[in-house]
Amino acid sequence: MITMKDIIREGHPTLTMVASEVPIPPTPEDQETLKRLLEYVINSQNPETASKYGLRPGIGLAAPQINISKRMLAVNVTDSTGKLYSYALFNPKIISHSVEKAYLTSGEGCLSVDRSVPGFVPRYARVTVRGWDIDGNEVKLRLKGLPAIVFQHEIDHLNGIMFYDHINKDNPFQPIPDATAIER
Template structure:
């Protein structure tokens, strides 16, 4: 991996709360961005990262995580479209979720236990990624980022306030340690 580690965009920064623009050029610039995204995700010990989490408002995310059968999946999705099960096929997983852009706290968040993303690889070839378990959660979480949503936007008001309070406390502690 040759990418540069970039700072993670934190909750409250405008680029994180606005829908991202479609990628129009599948070129060296996109490849370099994806390399930086993987480097930044690994440095932050994450399992997924959307471009706006490093300040770039483009519809692209990377992931490296396990599915429900503990199989490893690693890749990039450009201009993805998320498809979720409906009706009788829809089962929810109410696991814990966190975010590199809200470092520290986790909260229970029900999401469908399966997800599919249709999109493109970095060369512009059509791809489909189907996920279960953590991979399904990751596909949904990163797709939300591309729409300008952070996972805490899906929480109840009380749960969101609790997560933000914990986040602010941890941030204040880190700042005090670094002072």
């Protein structure tokens, strides 16, 4: 089981590396890692389990965050209608996106960042993501709102990019033109 002691923090070199593709069909070892990533985000959202194991709540986790530089991520998040997006994917990739931008009014956080980093993080309002599930089956997701932002945040981890790399350094709360503000 992944706990906070397994999650590396900003400054660790793995977080700035581009992660390697996972061979499909995946190995049992890669499947186990993917399963553990999803297990963490689900466990961290359960108040009893999170308290028992000292887990910081998270809605997404990427393999580089546990010092495994491979293209794997897990997301467990609900959209504004309450629909659950619970996915663990190998080699996820954004294959199309909207011109329109979106951002979280509260800003973004990260399990690998132990401090608050205020500011708006511009993201695409809608994305289509393609990846492979734990059994090596292709998955294609059309996402908008919070799920779209979470997938972009986690895919950034696979490319060595941290969320705060997108924040305007001179004016962190500068309005993003024609962007949808998403409350969380």
